Amino acid sequence: MKSVHLSYSKSKIDKAGELLKGGLSSNDETIQALEILSNWRAVHAMPLDTFAKVLKTRAEKISADAIIAQRLKRTPSILLKLSNHKTMRLSTMQDIGGLRAILATTEEVYELLALYKNSRSKHSMFSLDDYINQPKMDGYRSVHLIYKLAKTPSLFLEIQLRSQLQHIWATGVEVFGTLKNSSFKSGQGSRKWLEFFALLSSVFAIKENKPILEQHRSLSKSELIEKLKMIITELQAIDNLNVYTAVYKTFSKTTAKGRKGHYSLILLNSRENTISLKTYSANQFEIAAQAYLDLETKHFDDKQINIVLVNTGDIKKLEESYPNYFMDTKTLVRNLSLIMLGKFL
Numbered sequence: 001m002k003s004v005h006l007s008y009s010k011s012k013i014d015k016a017g018e019l020l021k022g023g024l025s026s027n028d029e030t031i032q033a034l035e036i037l038s039n040w041r042a043v044h045a046m047p048l049d050t051f052a053k054v055l056k057t058r059a060e061k062i063s064a065d066a067i068i069a070q071r072l073k074r075t076p077s078i079l080l081k082l083s084n085h086k087t088m089r090l091s092t093m094q095d096i097g098g099l100r101a102i103l104a105t106t107e108e109v110y111e112l113l114a115l116y117k118n119s120r121s122k123h124s125m126f127s128l129d130d131y132i133n134q135p136k137m138d139g140y141r142s143v144h145l146i147y148k149l150a151k152t153p154s155l156f157l158e159i160q161l162r163s164q165l166q167h168i169w170a171t172g173v174e175v176f177g178t179l180k181n182s183s184f185k186s187g188q189g190s191r192k193w194l195e196f197f198a199l200l201s202s203v204f205a206i207k208e209n210k211p212i213l214e215q216h217r218s219l220s221k222s223e224l225i226e227k228l229k230m231i232i233t234e235l236q237a238i239d240n241l242n243v244y245t246a247v248y249k250t251f252s253k254t255t256a257k258g259r260k261g262h263y264s265l266i267l268l269n270s271r272e273n274t275i276s277l278k279t280y281s282a283n284q285f286e287i288a289a290q291a292y293l294d295l296e297t298k299h300f301d302d303k304q305i306n307i308v309l310v311n312t313g314d315i316k317k318l319e320e321s322y323p324n325y326f327m328d329t330k331t332l333v334r335n336l337s338l339i340m341l342g343k344f345l
Helices: 010-021 027-043 045-062 073-086 104-116 164-179 191-207 222-235 236-246 282-298 317-322 328-339
Strands: 067-073 095-103 124-130 141-149 156-163 249-254 262-271 273-279 303-310
Touching: 010 027, 010 073, 027 282, 045 067, 045 095, 045 104, 045 156, 045 282, 045 303, 067 236, 095 104, 095 164, 095 236, 104 156, 104 191, 104 236, 156 164, 164 191, 164 236, 164 328, 191 222, 222 236, 222 328, 236 328, 262 282, 273 282, 282 303
Parallel strands: 095 156, 249 273
Antiparallel strands: 067 095, 067 303, 124 141, 141 156, 262 273, 262 303
């Protein structure tokens, strides 16, 4: 793919971010601001592709089964982050372009991390956050690397490294956030469901021999598991997840030849319980980016529509990489069932 030209100054990019996070103004202003945001986001696409190739090469040295995926951050997620961090500017946001490697175990995650720590690059590692050994209070666990690119205009890319269990947990949070029309990952929503995910994270951590959440350290392993089983029963979590997600239907259309569609544009409609998927080849990125912008503009104020442009290389791995956009909780339900049967640990 060819690089996308940046058509706006950073001051205009920041002004667009401020306008959009403040809510709707005039229709013309909103459309112009969305076009600016879309152009700035598209500028991240080519360096993201380059980083993805490096990530794939390094991950496959550790495991042939590693899953690599990349995405350009959704507009609602960008605006929520700007709203939650008052001093943040759109032009300096660090995860507009995001990469993810999913490996079988935490041991493999740290092997991959070591490859990054020991490698030389013209781009600088701006920050490293280990949320596996120091999990977030809500239970989120992963390793985040932020790179500042050696190019003009300066921009950042984020790489997330996580195990399968950590991916299952994060997927569950995303799916329930969509079902409940609430940002669970930002601490919003039902207290009981937030408690459920926190307890589940600690039980997953025990399985992986990693630190449990600070609020659970006074509990023994058996007490923690019993508390989780009680809340699974109280919330009817297994039944609810099965019922909620089974009603979704997927419709797909491809303009790419063969199974290696490079980009996939996903529209998740929680009102009609449908998932629409359209794939594009690498040389169709500008068409895909325009389609992304058109859909986001059309559904800008609709909280029940989620749109994202992702890349897995092989579209057969798309659902495995982003099960949250397909409302797929089968693996989570399987693990909850094992916990209830006492066969998880």
